[in-house]
Amino acid sequence: MQHTLENTIAESAFSEFENKQASLAQVNNKLRKQAFDAFTANGFPTTKNEEWKYCDVSTLMQTPLATSAQSQNKTTIDLPLLNDAIVLVFENGLFNESLSQYTSLPKGLTIELLQNTKHEAATKHYQQYADNQMAFSALNTAFNTGGLFIHAADQAIINDNIFIINRVSNLQNNATYCRNLIIAGTNAQMQVSLLTISSNATGYLNVVNELVALQNANLSFDFIQNDVDTLSQISNTYVYQKTQSTFTINTVTLGGKLVRNNLNMMLADANIETHLNGLFVINGKSLVDNHTAVHHAQPNCNSNQLYKGIVSQNATGVFNGKIFVYKDAQKTNAYQSNKNVLLSDDAKMFAKPQLEIYADDVKCSHGATTGQLDNEALFYLRSRGINLPDAQALLNFAFASDVLQNIKHEALHKYTVALLAQKL
Amino acid sequence: MLSIKNLQAAIGEKQILNGLNLEVKPGQVHAIMGPNGSGKSTLAAVLTGREDYDVNGGEVLFENENLIELAPEERAQKGVFLAFQYPIEIPGVSNATFLKEAVNAVRQAQGKAKLDAKEFLMIMKEKMALVEMDKTMTQRSVNEGFSGGEKKRNEIFQMAMLEPKLAILDETDSGLDIDALRIVADGVNKLRNPNRSFIVITHYQRLLDYIVPDFVHVLYQGRIVKSGGKELALELEEKGYDWIKEETVA
Ligand SMILES: Nc1ncnc2c1ncn2[C@@H]1O[C@H](COP(=O)(O)OP(=O)(O)O)[C@@H](O)[C@H]1O
Ligand SMILES: [Mg+2]
Secondary structure (H helix, E strand, C coil): CCCCHHHHHHHHHHHHHHHHCHHHHCCCHHHHHHHHHHHHHHCCCCCCCHHHCCCCCCCHHHCCCCCCCCCCCCCCCCCHHHCCCEEEEEECCEECCCCCECCCCCCCEEEEECCCCCCHHHHHHCCCCCCCCCHHHHHHHHHCCCCEEEEECCCCECCCCEEEEEEEEEEEEEEEEEEEEEEECCCCEEEEEEEEEEEEEEEEEEEEEEEEECCCCEEEEEEEEECCCCEEEEEEEEEEECCCCEEEEEEEECCCCEEEEEEEEEECCCCCEEEEEEEEEECCCCEEEEEEEEEECCCCCEEEEEEEEEECCCCEEEEEEEEEECCCCCCEEEEEEEEEEECCCCCEEEEEEEEEECCCCEEEEEEEEEECCCHHHHHHHHCCCCCHHHHHHHHHHHHHHHHHCCCCCHHHHHHHHHHHHHHC | CEEEEEEEEEECCEEEEEEEEEEECCCCEEEEECCCCCCHHHHHHHHHCCCCEEEEEEEEEECCEEHHHCCHHHHHHCCEEEECCCCCCEEEEEHHHHHHHHHHHHHHHCCCCCCCHHHHHHHHHHHHHHCCCCHHHHCCEECCCCCHHHHHHHHHHHHHHHCCCEEEEECCCCCCCHHHHHHHHHHHHHHCECCEEEEEECCCCHHHHHCCCCEEEEEECCEEEEEECCHHHHHHHHHCCHHHHHHHHC
16 A cells, blocks of 8 residues: 555545444445555546546545435435336435335345345345446445345346435535445346436545346346536446346436446356447536446357437537457457537537457447537428527437437336436 | 519529529419529528528518528528428437427417417328328438438428418429329419419429419529510420520520
């Protein structure tokens, strides 16, 4: 460990956290310490690091590492889409029992708090995929205030939609943590949606998701980020798939000050299918940075990536998509498409696809385009009497719709479309 | 209704309209013919407010209002409609959504109540019949994957929905087979009334057998060089445009 002032402060924050939150440390005391040590060894990334070139986290470094959140917001979360669904609510990183609804779970579905669970699968998979070399991921492992373990047993077909609501409210200059371990067992099917919302909050939310689809499982995960523009968010999502599994993630970012999403997909077996869809619609001075890495380690896997961005005002979008095709991964199909629209002169977009291919019999393609709204289409709409702002909204909406249509849960799709409509 | 005086327009460095005059009274149908590149589509674009064009002379009054100063949508809201020579495809926006937005924007601007979903559907059904359009086309994205004929029919369908005062049809006949041509022309004829005027731009006389014009004008080098009745179209069909060109030069 380096002996710097930052590390000394971090050290004392960690030991204080360990003492205060002894109850949270049970499952993974050792893992917390390992993660913390990894963090202090590496420190925060700077913009000198190619991977963080456009994403300046220096302001987040000023935020204390351990959360000071205690009290809970009692305001109910009034979203019609939550009716009849399984809902798990976290307030400033702490589970809110009274706002959650998960009493009668379908057969084969286990939902427990990570800090309480004794489930074998939880111990087996927790922190198996998260990478301590990623500073924020390590911090999450060291400082998280608990989280969720969601498990669909082998053969379980879970039809209920499961919503995790992560709300940050009335909290200034704090780091809050969101931690999820979600496992679909052999032949299981499950869909989980994580919604981050916030009000009157500064600082940042630190999210780590470990998502596992075992053999022939079908897991889908919607990640809807709709935070206030004073709150930042850094997420690290790790996906691990076994043979014949299908996984879909839809990452939709509609707000936030600085949002960085690292999505790491490990296709560890043959015959896997995986879909990564993303949409970000940002304005003001927001920065949204999506980094994806798809690892094709074995043959006959398909990955399909579609990321779209609509960037207006002074906002900045970043997309960095890496595809690795390992030597053994013959017959890989890996597709990536990134399309962005800039709505103002000051809006910026940095897109970088990266392919590293070490097998010879593969089909890979990538394409990144950034442009303005189609002027011909805009004129066509206006020539029919549609006012300019409505015409723009209609086109933006159309541009975004092929990403959103991947959200299979009808009520969530409707909700997201409505959020988008508000935003456009 | 429409009064164009000495209209001049350029795109970039290129001057295209060179002093064009045209008077259109309510209920009249004016055909504008002329060789390729003479400025017919440019006229349509300038009348509907396409931004690439620089109007650098003359004036256009529509119901005594200076049209050139208005945004494209304001012109549409006042009752100007263009059936595009090349209709634009808009993936992801359904025809029905698009038209509902358009019809209600126009109605709102005209101080009329918006149509609710049911009223809109009823009107849409009625107008679709006018151009024998298939029901499924309203759910498809605007013009996406439509055949040439379907696109042109869709233009006339939109016109029927928007009920303009002045409709400009830019080569609506091009690329249509004879059956499609008849359907489109019938649709237009059904929309003719004493208050609605048409400017029918066409390269060929064929369309004018179906949509019979009150006046025929020949546009050449950005100017109307000859005007007459419907028989002028027949003459052009017979003799081509060369004699006009010679006459103009002479
Ligand atoms: N975007 C443009 N840039 C430059 N020249 C153009 C452009 N559009 C049209 N023109 C030119 O303007 C002239 C008139 O074109 P147009 O109005 O389309 O003629 P028409 O419809 O009668 O065939 C032609 O010489 C054409 O090449
Ligand atoms: Mg033309």
